[in-house]
Amino acid sequence: MDSSVYREQIIDLYESPLNFGELEHPDFSYEEDNPLCGDVIRIEVKLDENNRVAEVGWSGDGCAISQASASLLTEEIKGKTLDEVKAFDKDELLALIGVPLSMARVKCALLSLKVLKAGAYGLPDPSVMRDQ
Amino acid sequence: MDSSVYREQIIDLYESPLNFGELEHPDFSYEEDNPLCGDVIRIEVKLDENNRVAEVGWSGDGCAISQASASLLTEEIKGKTLDEVKAFDKDELLALIGVPLSMARVKCALLSLKVLKAGAYGLPDPSVMRDQ
Amino acid sequence: MYDVNKVRTDFPILSVEAHPGVPLVYLDSAASSQKPAAVIDAMNAYYRGYNANVHRGIHRLSEDATNAYEGARQRISKFINSPDPCQVIFVRNATEAFNLVAYSWGRTNISAGDEILLTEMEHHANLVPWQLLAEETGATLRFVPFLEDGTLDLSDLSNLLNERTKLFSFTAVSNVFGTINPAKQLIEAAREVGAVTMVDAAQAVPHMPVDVQELDPDFLAFSSHKMCGPTGIGVLYGGRDLLEEMPPFMGGGDMIRRVTLEGSTWNDLPWKFEAGTPSIAEVIGLGAAVDYLSQLGMDQVLEHEQFITNYALEALSEVKGLKVIGPAPSQKGGVAAFTLEGAHPHDIAELLDESGIAVRAGHHCAMPLHHKLGLTATARASFYIHTTTEEVDKLVQGLNRVRQVFRL
Amino acid sequence: MYDVNKVRTDFPILSVEAHPGVPLVYLDSAASSQKPAAVIDAMNAYYRGYNANVHRGIHRLSEDATNAYEGARQRISKFINSPDPCQVIFVRNATEAFNLVAYSWGRTNISAGDEILLTEMEHHANLVPWQLLAEETGATLRFVPFLEDGTLDLSDLSNLLNERTKLFSFTAVSNVFGTINPAKQLIEAAREVGAVTMVDAAQAVPHMPVDVQELDPDFLAFSSHKMCGPTGIGVLYGGRDLLEEMPPFMGGGDMIRRVTLEGSTWNDLPWKFEAGTPSIAEVIGLGAAVDYLSQLGMDQVLEHEQFITNYALEALSEVKGLKVIGPAPSQKGGVAAFTLEGAHPHDIAELLDESGIAVRAGHHCAMPLHHKLGLTATARASFYIHTTTEEVDKLVQGLNRVRQVFRL
Ligand SMILES: Cc1ncc(COP(=O)(O)O)c(C=O)c1O
Numbered sequence A, B: 001m002d003s004s005v006y007r008e009q010i011i012d013l014y015e016s017p018l019n020f021g022e023l024e025h026p027d028f029s030y031e032e033d034n035p036l037c038g039d040v041i042r043i044e045v046k047l048d049e050n051n052r053v054a055e056v057g058w059s060g061d062g063c064a065i066s067q068a069s070a071s072l073l074t075e076e077i078k079g080k081t082l083d084e085v086k087a088f089d090k091d092e093l094l095a096l097i098g099v100p101l102s103m104a105r106v107k108c109a110l111l112s113l114k115v116l117k118a119g120a121y122g123l124p125d126p127s128v129m130r131d132q
Numbered sequence C, D: 001m002y003d004v005n006k007v008r009t010d011f012p013i014l015s016v017e018a019h020p021g022v023p024l025v026y027l028d029s030a031a032s033s034q035k036p037a038a039v040i041d042a043m044n045a046y047y048r049g050y051n052a053n054v055h056r057g058i059h060r061l062s063e064d065a066t067n068a069y070e071g072a073r074q075r076i077s078k079f080i081n082s083p084d085p086c087q088v089i090f091v092r093n094a095t096e097a098f099n100l101v102a103y104s105w106g107r108t109n110i111s112a113g114d115e116i117l118l119t120e121m122e123h124h125a126n127l128v129p130w131q132l133l134a135e136e137t138g139a140t141l142r143f144v145p146f147l148e149d150g151t152l153d154l155s156d157l158s159n160l161l162n163e164r165t166k167l168f169s170f171t172a173v174s175n176v177f178g179t180i181n182p183a184k185q186l187i188e189a190a191r192e193v194g195a196v197t198m199v200d201a202a203q204a205v206p207h208m209p210v211d212v213q214e215l216d217p218d219f220l221a222f223s224s225h226k227m228c229g230p231t232g233i234g235v236l237y238g239g240r241d242l243l244e245e246m247p248p249f250m251g252g253g254d255m256i257r258r259v260t261l262e263g264s265t266w267n268d269l270p271w272k273f274e275a276g277t278p279s280i281a282e283v284i285g286l287g288a289a290v291d292y293l294s295q296l297g298m299d300q301v302l303e304h305e306q307f308i309t310n311y312a313l314e315a316l317s318e319v320k321g322l323k324v325i326g327p328a329p330s331q332k333g334g335v336a337a338f339t340l341e342g343a344h345p346h347d348i349a350e351l352l353d354e355s356g357i358a359v360r361a362g363h364h365c366a367m368p369l370h371h372k373l374g375l376t377a378t379a380r381a382s383f384y385i386h387t388t389t390e391e392v393d394k395l396v397q398g399l400n401r402v403r404q405v406f407r408l
C-alpha cells in the first residue's frame, strides 16, 4: 500500500477535518462545486483589523483529497493577509498535500483554493478563476 | 486498352448520338440532372394511338457513359408500350451498355432511365425515383 | 454461452497492464467499450490501402472507400433491422443524434404550450437538447419519475402523456441504474396520444438485440464507441416519412442536390443529414464492430451479461456498507452503480485503480438522477462481453481494500 | 527542400497498387489526403493501449486518454499559433465549424436586413449554412465576384463591405482555382466596418504556415482529413471573447457545468462546444498529423508544393485542348482544375484511373463557381507533400491517352 496516494495523513484529515464549520459573520465567503464530480466546498473567512485571516471555516462534501486539501489550506492561511491569500499559489497547496496526484485529482485538490480565491477577490463568477 | 470501359461503341455514340434532339409536342417529357456530377438529360416522348412510343428525342450534356446510355435507351424503347417503358429494368439498360461499370458510373448510365421513367409516370418529384 | 476467454483474446488491450505488474481489469465499458482487433484492423486497412474521400470520386480508391462506407451502413442497418439503410444516419455520437432531432424536427414541430416528456433517469444527452429547445420555443418539459428501485413510476403515465405531448424521449436502458425500461409499451402509449417517440439506445444496442421494426420508435440513437466500435461515430435511426419531411440540420457538401448563390435543394436520405466529408474510417470501423457482435450473437451477449451481472450483484452484496442502486437483476443491464458508506466514490475509483481495476466515479452524466437520490456521485462498475467472474472477484477484493484504507 | 522520396516512405498507401500491376499516382489530396504511418500508429496506440472515455475518469486508461486528447489540443493550438488551447474547438470537419458558427453566433447576432458577405468561389460548406441562416433570419447574402483568372474582384469591396455587413466569410485558398486570397487584407477591411470574419482554411492549413494571431480572424475552420490526419475531426478556431459570449450549439454530456431537470449551466471553453463523448482517437490522430507536418516544416511544405505546381502547370500547358482554370502559379496553391476539349471530366477521371492516376471530376462542391464559368464539371489534379515530378509526367501521359481514346 506504499504506492497509494491515501497516506495516513489524508485519511486522518478525512476522519477529523480541521477548521470544519461555519462562521457567524464572515467578511467573505464563497461556495463552489466541481460539477464534474459533485464535490462542493464552502469557505468563510473573518479578517482582523490588519486584514489578516482571523478565523476561517469550511464546509462541504467530497472526496478525501478535496476534504484534506480544505483542511490543510484553511490551516495554512490563518494569520495571512488578504493579499497573501490572493497570491497563494496552487503549487504550495499541492506541496502541502504532498502526494502525487493525477490530473483529475488535482482538480479535487484545488477546489478549495479556487473557492478561497474567488471569495478573496469578491468575484461573482467562478468561471473567471478557471486558470488558477 | 482492352481493359478500358471506353469501347469503340461508347466513343462512337458519344461522337454521333442516336435520337438526339427535341420534339415539337411530346406526350411527356422530363429533365433531370445528376447533381453530383452535373450530367443533365432531357427526354421527350410521343406516343401513338396504342400508347406505344412513336417518337423519342433526348438532349443534354454529360459524360460518354451517360450520353451513350441515352442513345441506347431511346433506341431500345421505340415501339414499346407505356407500360413496358414503365417496367423497363435497369439491368436491361446496363446489358445494352455492355461494359462493367463502377458504382459511380452506374449512376451516370442510369440517369437516362431515371428521367424516362419519371416522365412515363408523370411524376413531379425526381427523388421518388431514387431506388430505380 | 460463448467462451469468454476466447473472446478476451480478440481484444488487444486486455493483455495490457494497468500499472507495471498490475493487470488491467476494465469495468468501465458503459463509459466506453474496448475494441476487438478486427475493428482496429478494418480502419487500418482503409488508411493503409484505400483511403480516399467518398461519393464524389471516380478513381479506384474512392470507389472502394464509397463501397466500404455504404456497405457498412447496410450492415449497421441490418444489425438493428432497419427497413432501409437510408434510415441510418451517421452522426458523431448519440448526443448529436438528439441535437439533430431537436434542431431539425424540434424547431419545425414544437411550439409554446407543447409538452416534451422525458424521464428522471435520463443521461444529459437526452435532456439538455430538449431544455435548449424548450427555452427557445416555450415548450414545457415533463418527467416520468422513477421509484426507489430505479424503475419508472408509470402510475401517472396517462396524465403525463396527453394531447399536448409532442415528443416522448426516454432511455431504453439506464446508464446508472441499469434499468431496462419497457420501451415497447412506452412507445405504444405515446403513439396513442400522437406523440413522436425517441429512444436513447446508447446502453441497449451494445448489449442486447434491438429490432427497430419490432420496437417501432420514430427515432433511436446510439454511439459506436460503446459497442466495440471507434470513437467519433454514432447513429440516428429515424422513420422514413419523418426524415423525409424534416429540414436539413447542417448545410455543406454532400447533403445538397443543387447549389446556386440564391439557394439550394437537398440530397436524398440519408445524405441530406450528412454534411461535409463524413467520418469514413469510423463508419468502416463501426461496420466491423457490428460484424463482430453479430458473429458472437446479440442473444449470447445478453446472456453473458446477465450471468455476470447476477454474479456481480451477489458478490457485491457481501461487501459491508456497499449499496447498489437500481432494480433487481432480472430488469437490469450490466451496470452496477453503488455507494460505499464512509468512502467517497472518487476515492473508491482511485483506490481500485491502484489495483488495476477501472471503474467510473461521478454523476455519469445523470445529475438529476443523483440529485433525486440525494447523492452527488456514485461509483459504477460496468460489464461487457469479455468480463469474467474472476474480474468481479478482483473488484470485491479491491473494495475490501478500500474499506481497509478508510478504516471502515 | 526536403527529400520527397523519403517523405513517400512515410505513407504506407503510396506503395499500394491502384490496380494489379499499376502503381498508384494519388493526385486527389485536395479531396482527402493520405496518412503517414505515424498518424495511423498513434490511433492504434490509443485503441490498443489506453482506450477509454476522457474527462470523467479517474482510472489510468482514462487519465492517459485525457492527457493525450488535451495534449493534442495544445499541439494543434500551437500549430496555428492560437493564443490559448481553449480557442481550439473540435468539430467533425470544416463543414461543422461553419454550421456551429451559423447556429450559435448567427442565430444570436443576425437579423433581417443584415448582410453576410461571401465570395463566388466558396465551397458549399461556406455557403449553404449561411443560406439556411439567411432564410431563417431574413438576412441577405452578398458575394465578392471573381475575375476570369480566378482571383477576387475587389474593385467593389468598399460597397460590398458596409455598415450592414455583420459577417464576412471567405476561403483562404480556393479548392478549385487554387487562388490564394489576400486573407489579411480582407480581414482588415471587414474589421473597419465592424464585421465579424470567418476564414475557410480547409485548403490553407494543410499546405502553408497559418498563424491565427497574425491573420487575426474571428473564426477559422479546417479539416483533419486534408492534412494527413484522420477523418471525423476538424477544428473551429475562434476569438475568445466571441466564443465566451456565444450560446452552446449542441447540448449533452461534457458541455455542461450543472444540470437539473429545470435547467443547465455551461462548462468553460472549449468544452462548452463539445457535447457528448468526443472523437478521442481522431483528435490524437490529428495531433500526430500536426507533429508530422511540423517536423517537415510548413515553409518546406509550401515550397515543395509551389515547385510541383509550377512544374505541373508547365507540363499541362503542353496537352492540346487542355485549359487549367485559376490564377498564375505565384498566386496558386497545389491545385490544377482543368477541362479538356472533347472529353467530359468524368471520362477523363475514369480513363486516368485505368492508368492508376487518381484525380477528381465534378463540381468539387463549388457549383456556383462552375456555373459562373459555364461549366458543370472540371477534372482536378491536386498535389501534396509527397507528389513527384514523375507523377506529374504520368498525369500528362495519361491525359494524352485520354485524347487518343476520344480520337482528339
Ligand atoms: C475550401 C474548402 N472548404 C471546405 C471544405 C469542406 O471540408 P469538409 O468536407 O472536410 O468539411 C473543403 C473540402 O472539401 C474545401 O476544399
Ligand SMILES: Cc1ncc(COP(=O)(O)O)c(C=O)c1O
Binding pocket: C030, C031, C093, C094, C095, C096, C123, C125, C126, C171, C173, C174, C175, C200, C202, C203, C223, C234, C365, D253, D275, D276, D277, D278
Ligand atoms: C444512456 C446514455 N445515453 C447517451 C449517452 C451519450 O453517448 P455519447 O457520449 O456517445 O453521445 C450515454 C453515454 O455516455 C449513455 O449512457
